[in-house]
Ligand SMILES: NC(=O)c1ccc[n+]([C@@H]2O[C@H](COP(=O)([O-])OP(=O)(O)OC[C@H]3O[C@@H](n4cnc5c(N)ncnc54)[C@H](O)[C@@H]3O)[C@@H](O)[C@H]2O)c1
């Protein structure tokens with residue numbers, strides 16, 4: 001049966017130039033596009049480990065529909081040609097781990113703003129559609145965070161629910177370099193919006209709210225640097241795999257809403273295949289029903305990991321660390337992140353499905369299967385003196 005869009009029109013196969021296709025989100029999006037659609041993908045990245053299973057062997061049913069182009073968009077003249085040959089560009093490339101924002105602010109700003117500029121320019125000049133990945137961090141802190149601790153208004157959604165077309169972007173002072181990423185993302189959003197308004201660029205901006213699942217980031221010392229600090233899912237997975245206490249930054253009081261990567265990818269596919277409904281919009285993509293404090297996330301992950309691995313829960317399950325000790329000078333945090341879902345519901349009819357417990361169960365099953373043996377070997381090795 002022919003696949004149809006939300007308005008009942010047949011979907012024509014298109015060619016997508018996906019920048020950052022070798023990362024966490026890119027790998028899931030490539031998988032979805034190969035398994036369920038007829039579209040062709042130029043996959044651009046400096047790495048391809050997370051999409052190797054889609055590229056080899058040549059006998060895969062989608063062989064020829066996905067090609068990998070190893071390139072760094074900072075300096076590669078092939079970029080414009082690839083954007084020109086595609087119907088749609090999706091830009092995922094970014095430095096997006098908080099441990100980098102205050103310690104490598106220049107790389108963070110260059111990656112999230114300067115390096116994205118040619119992509120926007122080539123799309124605009126060549127009349128190509130762009131789906132750009134921004135972040136929920138552009139909202140920064142909630143208005144409610146500035147109310148007195150005991151104010152009843154803190155319970156009023158008007159003070160914390162984040163709306164694409166209404167909420168302000170509230171960052172800390174310049175010394176709080178944590179906000180270098182959010183600020184760079186905000187400026188590239190404004191630039192894309194301006195290209196749409198002044199030059200007719202067809203764009204969609206995605207603001208992901210803590211998408212998590214298999215293949216997110218790396219496990220330090222296994223498939224990433226020993227001293228590296230990934231995002232919280234991988235930090236806590238690493239602690240659980242090694243039987244160490246989970247580290248709660250500043251008491252783990254910050255709140256997040258986590259969405260399963262596979263739910264979120266459904267939203268991106270709807271954007272790809274329904275341009276008339278997605279163009280000109282900024283979309284929150286998250287799961288408002290999956291809110292927890294970081295401390296609660298740790299507690300649930302400890303329980304779920306014990307269930308999927310069959311190992312006992314550790315005697316000291318968590319320890320508190322200061323943000324200065326964990327991230328260094330200049331760290332700051334978003335207090336709470338609840339996405340308003342009105343716009344994505346209205347335009348694309350999308351809703352997340354997977355509960356936090358279910359998504360952690362499938363993700364931690366994957367982490368255990370993928371890493372437990374490798375970790376055991378590393379732990380068993382005597383440390384060189
Ligand atoms: N995962 C989330 O929940 C989340 C949340 C908010 C925003 N985002 C945004 O979504 C995008 C993708 O995030 P992700 O979680 O997949 O991150 P990721 O780090 O796994 O993927 C990013 C990919 O971009 C590639 N890349 C970076 N710079 C490049 C360059 N100069 N040239 C070529 N390739 C380059 C990296 O090698 C990596 O494979 C980012 O823009 C990020 O800011 C993600």
Ligand SMILES: O=C(O)[C@H]1O[C@H](OP(=O)(O)OP(=O)(O)OC[C@H]2O[C@@H](n3ccc(=O)[nH]c3=O)[C@H](O)[C@@H]2O)[C@H](O)[C@@H](O)[C@@H]1O
Nearest residue numbers: 096098135137208209210211231232235247248249254294
């Ligand atoms: O995923 C998102 O939507 C966005 O937010 C993330 O930012 P954040 O949620 O702060 O990053 P995490 O590393 O996932 O940390 C979440 C919380 O856990 C805490 N944390 C992290 C790691 C750890 O070991 N312990 C711990 O308590 C952090 O301090 C923070 O409060 C990143 O900035 C981006 O990937 C992205 O743009």
